[in-house]
Amino acid sequence: METPKIAQKPTTITFIGAGNMARSLIVGLMQDQANVALRVADPDPLQLDAIRKHWPGVLTTTDNHEAMQGADVVVLAVKPQIMREVAEQLVETAQRSRPLFVSIAAGIREQALNNWLGGNLPIVRCMPNTPALVQTGATGLYANAQVSTVQRSLAESILRAVGITLWFEDEGKLDAVTAVSGSGPAYFFLMMEAMQAAAEQLGLRAEDAHLLIMQTALGAARLALESDDLPAELRRKVTSKGGTTEAALNVLTEGGLHGLFAKALQAADSRSRELAAANS
Numbered sequence: 359m360e361t362p363k364i365a366q367k368p369t370t371i372t373f374i375g376a377g378n379m380a381r382s383l384i385v386g387l388m389q390d391q392a393n394v395a396l397r398v399a400d401p402d403p404l405q406l407d408a409i410r411k412h413w414p415g416v417l418t419t420t421d422n423h424e425a426m427q428g429a430d431v432v433v434l435a436v437k438p439q440i441m442r443e444v445a446e447q448l449v450e451t452a453q454r455s456r457p458l459f460v461s462i463a464a465g466i467r468e469q470a471l472n473n474w475l476g477g478n479l480p481i482v483r484c485m486p487n488t489p490a491l492v493q494t495g496a497t498g499l500y501a502n503a504q505v506s507t508v509q510r511s512l513a514e515s516i517l518r519a520v521g522i523t524l525w526f527e528d529e530g531k532l533d534a535v536t537a538v539s540g541s542g543p544a545y546f547f548l549m550m551e552a553m554q555a556a557a558e559q560l561g562l563r564a565e566d567a568h569l570l571i572m573q574t575a576l577g578a579a580r581l582a583l584e585s586d587d588l589p590a591e592l593r594r595k596v597t598s599k600g601g602t603t604e605a606a607l608n609v610l611t612e613g614g615l616h617g618l619f620a621k622a623l624q625a626a627d628s629r630s631r632e633l634a635a636a637n638s
């Protein structure tokens with residue numbers, strides 16, 4: 359006879375804000391079939407309708423306070439520029455119910471957020487990325503001193519349901535994480551766009567170019583992840599002396615690709631710090 363499973367109470371997770379990043383996390387979590395009950399609050403009823411249509415089990419509301427009632431975890435997923443206004447409206451509910459807050463906002467420091475929410479609350483700051491949508495996300499996490507061991511595991515299990523996680527003991531490192539993996543998918547998408555345009559200029563049909571580029575990106579990422587070789591060695595293995603790859607790579611290096619990436623990531627890191635300074 360099959361042993362009956364002990365039904366565990368699902369963890370209630372409330373999302374404040376149902377934009378691009380929150381939806382990636384929500385879809386990833388629903389696909390993971392984790393034992394969670396999701397609630398989502400957003401001012402846009404159309405946004406909420408779209409979520410309910412796909413996931414009828416998700417409770418949606420335009421009222422942030424209602425969504426927070428009895429939640430174990432509250433994910434703050436609004437733009438950094440409006441985080442203060444949103445958080446200050448939640449003080450009463452936050453101090454009464456004291457859930458674990460998880461902020462995904464770029465730049466906003468834990469100390470500032472804690473002050474806006476009334477103080478002395480457990481807060482995990484994290485920097486996820488949109489590939490969470492297909493459970494291939496990468497998230498950097500930082501916990502303040504009020505976060506218990508159980509809450510730390512809880513935050514980690516939520517983000518691990520949609521990809522890999524990495525803890526940082528120094529909150530300042532999250533600016534670099536934002537520049538590398540938070541914004542990172544956009545760099546690869548831009549490269550795909552550029553390769554697509556170039557491939558079409560070479561005479562390939564759009565759909566053929568698209569398929570070749572996507573599979574090559576996937577193959578390169580999987581190879582780099584699974585191989586014992588570092589990317590530099592994998593690159594060398596593609597590059598025959600006097601061949602086609604060498605011709606292309608010369609153009610990219612002479613065009614200053616390394617310097618461009620250094621400047622681009624520096625700009626993202628600086629912007630994250632600026633957002634922190636403007637909201638401290």
Ligand SMILES: NC(=O)C1=CN([C@@H]2O[C@H](COP(=O)(O)OP(=O)(O)OC[C@H]3O[C@@H](n4cnc5c(N)ncnc54)[C@H](OP(=O)(O)O)[C@@H]3O)[C@@H](O)[C@H]2O)C=CC1
Pocket residue numbers: 374375376377378379380399400401402405422435436437438440444462463464485486487488540541
């Ligand atoms: N996009 C990404 O790849 C990543 C984003 N982040 C972070 O995630 C956060 C959200 O970014 P993103 O998803 O891109 O932005 P979006 O603008 O797509 O999402 C923000 C959502 O918050 C809603 N909102 C506005 N005001 C309120 C309010 N008072 N209460 C509840 N919800 C509200 C917005 O509604 P409306 O549109 O109607 O104003 C919108 O749906 C940011 O802090 C960002 O730094 C972190 C990692 C990656």
Ligand SMILES: O=C(O)[C@@H]1CCC=N1
Pocket residue numbers: 464536540541
């Ligand atoms: O562009 C942004 O500010 C957010 C944070 C990382 C990705 N998107």
